[in-house]
Amino acid sequence: MPRTVPIGLNVNGVRHELNVEPRWLLVDVIREVLGLTGTHIGCEHGVCGTCTVLVNGETARSCLMLAVGADGAEILTVEGLSRGDRLHPLQEAFREAQGLQCGFCTPGMLMLAHELLRDNAAPSEQEIREAISANLCRCTGYQGIVEAVRLAATRLATAAAAS
């Protein structure tokens, strides 16, 4: 059997010490080893962005990254957005604006939106479209997603002003 190497990953705030084969993709470790199946696989060649997660705060296609390359990284997946029974405001906005249909691309879209709103609290429609154009959605025609991100931006700004 191929040899494994030890790595450490901090995923959604939980520290994992793992032994992985050097060729294993990060997405396979997230899904198969850690059992976090909210991150989906769409194309495995880095185009569709369905598998997008945050690695040290930056969006990354986890199908294009080897797990060993993420050694020591902090990773955020869709499971890390909600708190207990409470959806993240971004997820709530996606629900209200219907920024999803089949839900398969949704975790990746949420990750893109999460990064965008962290870096740009009030993006224009064009900026939102440019950010989410990194990923493919086959159901919505993107309109609901754009509206959801805009709605989330407004909500998060209001919440930030209040606190």
Added chain:
Amino acid sequence: MATVERRWIGKDVPRLEDPKLLAGRATYTDDVRLPGMLHAAVLRSPHPHARITRIDTSQARALPGVFAVITGEDARELTNPLPAFCAEPVVQYALAVDKVRFVGEAVAAVAAVDRYTAEDAAALIEVEYEPLPVVTDPFEAMKPGAAKLHETLPGNLAFEKTLSFGDVTGDFAAADHVIRRTLRWHRASAQPLETAGAVCRFDPIGQRMDVWSNTNMINFVGWLIANTLKVPASKLNIHPMYVGGSFGSKHVLGKVIGIAGMLAKRSGRAVKFMEDRVDNLLASENLGCDRYYDAELAVSKDGIFTSIRVRVVDDYGAYFQFGHGTHGNALAQVTGPYRIPSFEYTVQCVLTNKCQQGVFRGAGSDAGNFCLERLVDAAARELAIDHVEIRRRNFIQPDRFPFKTPCGNIYDSGDYPAVLDKALDMAGYAELRRMQAEARKQGRYIGIGLATAHQRSVYGPTEFWFWYDSPGLTSVPESVGLGLGPTGEFTVTMFSPFWGNSPETVVAQTVAEEFGIHPYQVTVTHEDSQHGLPGAGPGGSRMTVMLTGAVVGASRKLKDKLARIAAHHFEAAPADITFADGRAMVRGVPDKSMTYGDLGLKAYWFKLDLPPGMESGLEARHTYDHPYLTMPSADRKDLGAFYPMMAHGAHIPVVEVEPATGRVRFLRYIAVHDVGTIVNPKSLRGQITGGITQGIGMALYEESAYDQQGQPLTGSFMDYLLPTALEVPAFEIGHVETPSPFTEYGVKGGGEGGRMIAPAAIAAAVEDALAPFGVRVDEVPLTPERIVNLVEAARR
């Protein structure tokens, strides 16, 4: 039409499906994990046509971690051919037997401890091929002496038929003008972001096969899959999964289930096979039609259409899975929204060395709309009548419904002028034309397209067989179970899976409407096929009609029992019991009321409070059949009503085209749809905007292309281009509601209209933009290369 006050039907209820999807907690097929489960990988043919002379799997079998390796020989032994919805003897197995007929056809498969090991092993399989002559052009394929794909057929022309309705010859002879176009609709692919897959587990002692798969017709195709897997239908259980989009491409999935099922039998373990994207692009069941039209429209000097003649050659690829079903589909609306008394339709279904057609949103009527609307625009141009005006002159008027089309299909209702007017109004049409003229002076090429086209909904199964002399299936039911528990909580059991849209929300809104509760008080679950009731599943834009019908039917049954219990308690007549605001009450006696909780508790656990002879419990099951399906006449001069819930739309895209680069940019996109009574506006909007986006793909980018040697040119998302958020505009969506007289609440289907109308509208817009060059658009997708070539050709 009197307006009906409804509490929940028509309201923007945020979907029941969403929280688990947003939290990443829905279970899709690839999320299934079973004890000891193995993973499969498939070896595919590099040849478009070849005899398999030898397969050596010894090295693959010897690799540690490999549990089973299968080839066509195993397929022949362990399985029957895949289900096919045609009578022609075109035999297809999940793995190629003896020869391969397209690049990507599955030749062998491996089950191993993980996908990496499975792929290592697949690479160790040695296959020797004897290449055979290749045929990729359907016209070449029909010629005598062409390389033959199937020994079981006389040639590559799998099916040929002409159906004629009304006096076509007379109407053409009497016409002042005959408009003729040869049109080309290339094959595109559904490409849901979740590929097809299956997990199979076989118990050799009990002969029981469990399947977890994203096939979306678990109660329709289960018995066919059982036959393929050679297990008794009663011992096959298909578990419903959350499905990451289908768009028609996951109706059967015999290939993936067959491969996982064989490997489960051979390995004695549960086996998962998920297609990767290359598998899905090259060899799934997701390809749309691939048509060459030679079409004629007979027109009077006043611009009145009098007949249509369509000859279509359809390149099916290597197999004939859904037969000519997509042409039966197209017949439902060949004459579109126009008053055309006769038509003739000739189809030739040709087999070539490419992956087979499956089904893709629109299912043949998408291309049909393109053909008809191109003819209409051509007529407008040749007779110098405005493209809006020529449509107005030919529309079936709102007082003519139900309308019987020349072939016998019924249009239930509609108001096409109202839809068109609304679209023109939203667009500010006159102002748009002024803006276009201004832009032309500045050297900009702006085009305004228009398509007014149909979206048939709620298919009838007769479309699969009325081409033949002998009859076939006549049922496409859908069922639900509706329960009211002892705590007063409502549950609905569905017998078709979530396929990517909003079935749970539709069901909950309907229960809420019927019982006067909030939709979120309804819990919706999905049942496996072994506990199934009749259900044909999603397809042909039927589920909103079928689910509301099934829930209303079950509600009537449940209310009947509730009324008898309440009437017994209040010593009233059951007919005087009404339901609202979470209670049953005696009409006109406000203090005589019981909550659903009280009624539930009585029904389950207070037998002596029930009317004598009534059994305990509160559950109703209802199977809703096609609301309006009639038998084709024996001479096939009348095909009967088979697709009668006729939705309609008008699209006005505004594009700017760069003639030098072939780039098309959307300035605006207006779409007005009439899908009868709307159940959930936001859900419908998503269907329309998502559908139009796929239509933009069809019109401009998406083509599953092969070279002349049969090698696929679009084997990744780098080559097969789906529109991103930057290729599509912010859509302006409007609605007109003409309720169907044949369905509960007047609902029609709305799932396909966006994709079925957009390509025709965009083709018209590009043609309009390039009108100064005299360009004629007869082909989609309009890739940059094709546009540049059109302009170059026109300049010469």
